[in-house]
Amino acid sequence: MNQSEGTLIRRLVCDRHPEETIRDENPWLSVLKKEAASWISDMPLPNRKMEAWRYTPIEFINKTAFSLDAEEAPFEALDLIDIEELLIPGSESSDRIVFVNGRYAPGLSGLKTGNGITLHTLAGDSKLPSGFKRQIGHADLSGRFFFTLNNALMSDGAVIHVNQQGGERRRLELLHITVGMPDPVIHNPRHLVVLERNTSLELVERYTSLGKSTYFNNAVIDIHLSEESDLLHTRLQEESELAQHLGHLTVKLEAHSNYRQVSLASGAAWSRTEAQIIFNGEHAHAELDGLILAGSKQLNDVHLEVLHEVPNCTSREHFKGLLSSNGKIVFDGRILVARDAQKTEAALNNENLMLSRSAEVDTKPQLEIFADDVKCSHGATVGELDPGMLFYLRSRGIPKAQAERMLCTAFANEVVSCISETPIRDHAKRMVLQHLASEGETG
């Protein structure tokens, strides 16, 4: 390995650690960060020789001198009126937790009281219950570089605790806004979502930006679903087109819990999702539908692991990739069924539609089964627009470009239509249309 690789990012970590103590920082957080920092100094940077990074170049990490801009947070000057354009029409008044440049922005956030959700933040809350501290601290730092990097640099995050049973399903938007800075910055938000027994939540996790700028959002979100809890999770990645985004997600499901995810990733020049779904209790169910868009100069990577550790759980994962121009998609999905996980039902599927011969897709769906009484399937397809469908539309008078857009929208709608809440679904539809329109312009 080239010794100079990762110098910039390692310097960023080690400049702050181990000796520096950050003003007002919680001591337990400092301990954690120091430990992560020591891992980072020894860890090889992800490279093409590693299977998990074989198709995903990360040159940007060597080329860009990221800095942490945590000291002078720009959100203090921000008012609700400034972010109005970023809000989803029709959901302006919903409960919202806003992070600006990786920092909690209380002035932009709003939670109705009595909604059964308790919010703590990593930076501001010295009284964080020790259970949550343990959940955040109890992480394996040895393997995944960017996860460990997040641990070393994390400065803030939300701890969302749902502890009130019954009543209507609570809705909450976790909105990340990056305000453009003159120099490249890195944000490391670190969130924890805990649903207590028999509770439910609808969580919209969004990443967006004010103005175009270069930044790296290295986000981690851990989700713990207690018995019989139910989470509807919509993830919308709409970062600036110059940005890098890494979303690291872990979902732990206890018995009889239910996890439903619909994700749409359309932004960023470089985007990667690292998701791990872990079945910890029996009769739990997870369903994930994802739409991955990759247009001009975009790389969009999804690494997904579904770990069926216990019997009688079911999961379904369906990810669709839409590629145009010289866009690139990497899909690596793996279902693992442990030896004791009998009666597992799991299906993993990745479909890709290529609108351009210059696009590239690397797809690798995998099944590893150690139990003998399971129903599992996996598959991947890569195709172009169907000429028969195109001709049918055109023979009805619909111009070629419009016909292509209609078929792409139809392809995307299979995922988008899974979003149950109308304003969010309409917003997702607009994301797809905007993506297709901008791709139409660039050819």
Add this chain to the structure above:
Amino acid sequence: MLTIENLKAAAGDKEILKGLDLQVNAGEVHAIMGPNGSGKSSLAHILAGREGLDVTGGSVSFNGNDLLELEPEERAAVGVFLAFQYPVELPGVNNTHFLKEALNAQRRNRGEEELDSVAFMKLVREKMELVSMKPELLKRQVNAGFSGGEKKRNEILQLTLFEPRLAILDETDSGLDIDALRTVSKGVNAVRSEERAIILVTHYQRLLDYIEPDFVHVLADGRIIRSGDKTLALELEKKGYNWITDSEAA
């Protein structure tokens, strides 16, 4: 209206049309019959502009347009409509949205005003009644999960909505039961007028009991080898195609 002269076409190395002539005037209904593989469906698709079939000679003129020079969507706008033998399923595309976009695209292309949703829905409901189509098929995805009969009705619904100058029906009768055949024919007869022409590509005389043709042509081996009035179809039904193809060879 439509003048086809010495039309030759091939799919790859295979010659499909070998010098076909046909004159269709406004107000006329032409039936094109012929054995399997004679080029009937290919002719229909060439007129609609399908890619993958090479026109190697001849000309097609339609109301003053060189039809072969037009894109498929432009052909639709000047009034050519093909009812598909196998209507294409479009999963994820809503049928109402499709019908409205198609109608308005044609209108835009002709410089006519687009229909708004209210006007469109009124029109489409009226036409659906004519072809006895269940209203819920509007909310479904285009042809996806439709039965064979529903697909054909959806084609005829488009015919009555778009009101083309020239309608080409490619084996629209195939796979239909008697009731469906009657409704489909009713739809076709409803658009029949002095300004419009219809080409029926069919295997069976049965359809012609419902839609009475002015002319019947026999297409064999890429050419029209016999033309006549509706009695030709009756004779074909009785004697089979060999009666003509053999006498041609002789």
